[in-house]
Amino acid sequence: xxxxxxxxxxxxxxxxxxxxxxxxxxxxxxxxxxxxxxxxxxxxxxxxxxxxxxxxxxxxxxxxxxxxxxxxxxxxxxxxxxxxxxxxxxxxxxxxxxxxxxxxxxxxxxxxxxxxxxxxxxxxxxxxxxxxxxxxxxxxxxxxxxxxxxxxxxxxxxxxxxxxxxxxxxxxxxxxxxxxxxxxxxxxxxxxxxxxxxxxxxxxxxxxxxxxxxxxxxxxxxxxxxxxxxxxxxxxxxxxxxxxxxxxxxxxxxxxxxxxxxxxxxxxxxxxxxxxxxxxxxxxxxxxxxxxxxxxxxxxxxxxxxxxx
Amino acid sequence: xxxxxxxxxxxxxxxxxxxxxxxxxxxxxxxxxxxxxxxxxxxxxxxxxxxxxxxxxxxxxxxxxxxxxxxxxxxxxxxxxxxxxxxxxxxxxxxxxxxxxxxxxxxxxxxxxxxxxxxxxxxxxxxxxxxxxxxxxxxxxxxxxxxxxxxxxxxxxxxxxxxxxxxxxxxxxxxxxxxxxxxxxxxxxxxxxxxxxxxxxxxxxxxxxxxxxxxxxxxxxxxxxxxxxxxxxxxxxxxxxxxxxxxxxxxxxxxxxxxxxxxxxxxxxxxxxxxxxxxxxxxxxxxxxxxxxxx
Numbered sequence: 265x266x267x268x269x270x271x272x273x274x275x276x277x278x279x280x281x282x283x284x285x286x287x288x289x290x291x292x293x294x295x296x297x298x299x300x301x302x303x304x305x306x307x308x309x310x311x312x313x314x315x316x317x318x319x320x321x322x323x324x325x326x327x328x329x330x331x332x333x334x335x336x337x338x339x340x341x342x343x344x345x346x347x348x349x350x351x352x353x354x355x356x357x358x359x360x361x362x363x364x365x366x367x368x369x370x371x372x373x374x375x376x377x378x379x380x381x382x383x384x385x386x387x388x389x390x391x392x393x394x395x396x397x398x399x400x401x402x403x404x405x406x407x408x409x410x411x412x413x414x415x416x417x418x419x420x421x422x423x424x425x426x427x428x429x430x431x432x433x434x435x436x437x438x439x440x441x442x443x444x445x446x447x448x449x450x451x452x453x454x455x456x457x458x459x460x461x462x463x464x465x466x467x468x469x470x471x472x473x474x475x476x477x478x479x480x481x482x483x484x485x486x487x488x489x490x491x492x493x494x495x496x497x498x499x500x501x502x503x504x505x506x507x508x509x510x511x512x513x514x515x516x517x518x519x520x521x522x523x524x525x526x527x528x529x530x531x532x533x534x535x536x537x538x539x540x541x542x543x544x545x546x547x548x549x550x551x552x553x554x555x556x557x558x559x560x561x562x563x564x565x566x567x568x569x570x571x572x573x
Numbered sequence: 574x575x576x577x578x579x580x581x582x583x584x585x586x587x588x589x590x591x592x593x594x595x596x597x598x599x600x601x602x603x604x605x606x607x608x609x610x611x612x613x614x615x616x617x618x619x620x621x622x623x624x625x626x627x628x629x630x631x632x633x634x635x636x637x638x639x640x641x642x643x644x645x646x647x648x649x650x651x652x653x654x655x656x657x658x659x660x661x662x663x664x665x666x667x668x669x670x671x672x673x674x675x676x677x678x679x680x681x682x683x684x685x686x687x688x689x690x691x692x693x694x695x696x697x698x699x700x701x702x703x704x705x706x707x708x709x710x711x712x713x714x715x716x717x718x719x720x721x722x723x724x725x726x727x728x729x730x731x732x733x734x735x736x737x738x739x740x741x742x743x744x745x746x747x748x749x750x751x752x753x754x755x756x757x758x759x760x761x762x763x764x765x766x767x768x769x770x771x772x773x774x775x776x777x778x779x780x781x782x783x784x785x786x787x788x789x790x791x792x793x794x795x796x797x798x799x800x801x802x803x804x805x806x807x808x809x810x811x812x813x814x815x816x817x818x819x820x821x822x823x824x825x826x827x828x829x830x831x832x833x834x835x836x837x838x839x840x841x842x843x844x845x846x847x848x849x850x851x852x853x854x855x856x857x858x859x860x861x862x863x864x865x866x867x868x
Binding site: 282283284285287288289291292294295296298299302303305306307309310313367368371374376377378379381382384385386387388389390391392393394395396397398399400401402403404406408409410411414415417418445448449450453454456457458502505506508509512513527530531534535540543544547548550551554555558 | 584587588590591594595597598599601602604605608616617618619620621678679680682683685686690691692693694695698702705707708709710711712713715716717718719720735736738739742743746796799800802803806807817818821822830832835836838839842843846847849850851854857858861862
């Protein structure tokens with residue numbers, strides 16, 4: 265997909281042999297200005313802030329502290345607890361989203377009565393704003409009048425309603441369920457698109473050779489999907505690490521610190537405790553983690569050869 | 574060989590799995606919608622009523638500030654935030670529409686450059702654009718808050734428009750340039766031979782053919798801005814700039830149970846993206862899968 269290197273001799277209005285950097289940049293100017301001004305400048309400014317002690321509660325006390333914010337964070341128990349919660353939340357939600365999304369895609373790739381209805385409905389959770397997603401689950405899991413309690417109590421599974429969101433053990437799983445609900449459609453769409461490119465002949469040949477459905481999935485479908493799955497894995501990791509909306513609505517990081525992920529800790533440090541220096545350092549740690557993970561994924565998974573399709 | 578019995582079992586298994594997925598996907602949406610048509614009394618029924626036995630539009634009327642004045646006064650007392658929903662609807666619409674328009678105005682020339690102008694470093698530039706999407710929004714919101722504060726733009730829709738353009742533009746440019754590249758350049762060639770200028774070619778040949786791609790890009794930008802929450806909650810202080818997600822989430826702080834209003838706010842917030850997703854399902858699915866697979 266080389267953009268530049270397709271020589272088309274006769275199209276002189278596009279001046280194929282001749283580069284037109286001036287025209288290129290002229291047309292990119294508005295986009296580049298917006299992105300430079302509102303991404304590059306904030307990133308640099310954020311780095312600058314993260315090297316300073318800057319708390320809006322103590323005006324006039326803006327001073328350079330070097331890497332102090334970072335060393336304080338890495339030495340604090342708060343950070344490692346949040347890191348642990350982040351890992352639990354991310355691994356749980358990514359594993360479930362990918363599994364359910366792939367299953368849904370495999371299902372939609374088959375022919376059965378009612379497939380078109382499921383296809384039409386499938387996109388809904390993707391379109392629902394995350395805040396609304398959080399609010400819906402908050403109401404479903406409400407401690408007294410919620411639907412989940414109503415059903416479980418009337419079926420006799422629970423004797424009394426359960427306060428899902430204020431219980432240490434259930435708050436994080438609830439967040440994971442809400443997150444999974446929101447993101448399964450995206451995974452299903454991408455995997456389904458990849459599934460539809462699997463050549464039918466491969467399955468035919470394997471069937472004739474006596475491969476059962478699991479062997480066919482393991483040796484044909486899965487390798488064929490691995491490219492799409494890697495991309496979904498990367499996007500879902502980024503999504504999981506930045507999850508904020510549903511935590512704001514559902515748990516506010518609690519009870520205790522049981523759902524305080526790094527993104528939430530960054531928000532609270534900055535906008536509740538108004539510690540912009542430390543908050544910026546948290547943001548940098550989060551961004552670098554995201555970047556490192558993406559690189560690791562691509563390095564480790566890409567080079568396995570299975571991905572080279 | 575597959576026997577008839579196996580075929581029936583297989584169909585039954587597929588349909589049961591489909592039913593399980595359908596329930597998981599649809600039940601939360603149904604419950605939100607059903608609750609929005611309930612009275613306060615019915616909402617608090619134990620066990621819950623799966624269907625509203627006396628469905629009412631009163632929650633929606635309250636949001637619009639119409640209906641029985643006595644009830645409106647009661648609602649004002651019970652949940653003042655309910656009267657922020659309507660102004661927030663206006664803010665949300667303005668912000669999302671303006672973002673979609675800016676995306677097209679800025680994105681089309683940039684995408685055209687990537688698709689039709691020869692430049693050796695085009696791919697690196699595009700990669701840099703896309704790389705900005707890797708940044709966690711929380712990283713940008715901290716410095717941007719200070720910048721907007723210094724510019725006096727906190728609590729204005731303008732601050733949100735600027736922030737949302739940052740998130741949506743890279744994907745818009747990417748989607749549009751991919752779309753432009755699928756349009757055969759031969760048509761533009763012949764227009765050029767007929768003596769058309771570059772601007773005329775773009776205006777009369779390329780853009781009319783690119784309408785589906787542009788619509789898709791605009792819709793995705795609209796939906797992303799409509800749903801955004803982090804920047805909205807950080808940048809807005811009053812009803813002057815609060816968007817729907819912010820108002821919908823603001824009920825959470827209050828002690829009493831107000832899910833009849835919250836779910837009404839939820840339906841209003843979810844309805845535009847829901848309708849767009851339904852109407853433009855095919856385009857969105859194509860756009861998303863192309864974006865993820867080739868990106």
